[in-house]
Amino acid sequence: GQVTGSCHLMEWNDKRVLLDCGMFQGQRDQAAQLNAAATFDPRQLDGVIVSHAHIDHTGRLPLIVARGFDGPMYATPATRDLCGSMLPDAAHIQEMDFLFLKKHHRVGPSSAPLYTLADAVRAVELIQGHPYEQPFAVEDLTVTYRDAGHIIGSANVEV
Numbered sequence: 001g002q003v004t005g006s007c008h009l010m011e012w013n014d015k016r017v018l019l020d021c022g023m024f025q026g027q028r029d030q031a032a033q034l035n036a037a038a039t040f041d042p043r044q045l046d047g048v049i050v051s052h053a054h055i056d057h058t059g060r061l062p063l064i065v066a067r068g069f070d071g072p073m074y075a076t077p078a079t080r081d082l083c084g085s086m087l088p089d090a091a092h093i094q095e096m097d098f099l100f101l102k103k104h105h106r107v108g109p110s111s112a113p114l115y116t117l118a119d120a121v122r123a124v125e126l127i128q129g130h131p132y133e134q135p136f137a138v139e140d141l142t143v144t145y146r147d148a149g150h151i152i153g154s155a156n157v158e159v
Contacts, residue, residue, distance in 0.1 A: 003056045009040050010159075015139045016040065018048040019157060023059025023090070023114075032110030035060060042069035046139050050075040050127070052154035053082035055090055062087055062119035070126070074138060076145050077129035078153025087120040 005022040024034040042064035050073060051057055061073065061083070075083065094113035101111045130136045132155065135144045145155035 005034060005060060006051075006057045007060065013140075015046050016044055017046050017138060017141070018064075020051055020057040021048055021060045021064055022054070022056040025056060025059075029108075029110045032114075035063070035114055038064075038067075042067045045069055045071055047071050048073040049138060049143060049157055049159075050079055050083075051157050052148065052151055053079045053086055054151065055086060058083055058087065059090055060114070061123040062091060062115040065123045065126070066115045066119040072138075073123070073127040074130055074136070074143065075127050076153040076155050077131060079155070080124070080127040080129045080153075082151075082153060083127060084124045087123055088117055091115055091117045091120040 003025040005024040006020040007022055008019040010017050010019060018040075024031045045064070048061065048064070048069075048071070050061075053075075058079075091113065094115070095117070098107070098111055098113050101107050130143075130145060132145050132147050135142050137143075138159075141159055144158040146158060148154040148156045
């Protein structure tokens with residue numbers, strides 16, 4: 001009854017890197033609770049590797065920025081470009097939804113937007129584009145994006 005928010009924390013030595021940071025979608029109260037919860041402190045992250053632009057894989061990137069993350073995010077160039085449209089749009093939808101609920105006196109704990117348009121824009125600014133088949137460093141890991149054929153820019157992430 002919901003779309004899961006893909007978010008995997010990889011920890012080794014003293015490093016902490018996320019693979020995706022997606023939004024849960026489903027019933028308002030349940031999704032709000034899942035999206036707001038985090039088992040990690042974003043300020044302690046060394047980076048975020050993004051597999052593709054779907055909101056269930058990227059939708060909480062602005063939230064971790066709002067909570068203090070300011071490190072590098074890695075994606076294919078096409079994923080970065082799609083996030084440039086999708087994340088601000090997600091912020092706008094949340095803001096408009098909140099105003100609608102407020103107007104109709106239905107505001108509750110799960111009504112507030114997760115993040116602002118400014119958070120979404122800042123998140124996109126942190127994304128570095130890396131092409132397919134060209135290894136790059138994320139801390140002391142080597143990461144290579146391979147074309148996944150899912151949506152434009154989607155990648156299988158080889159670590």
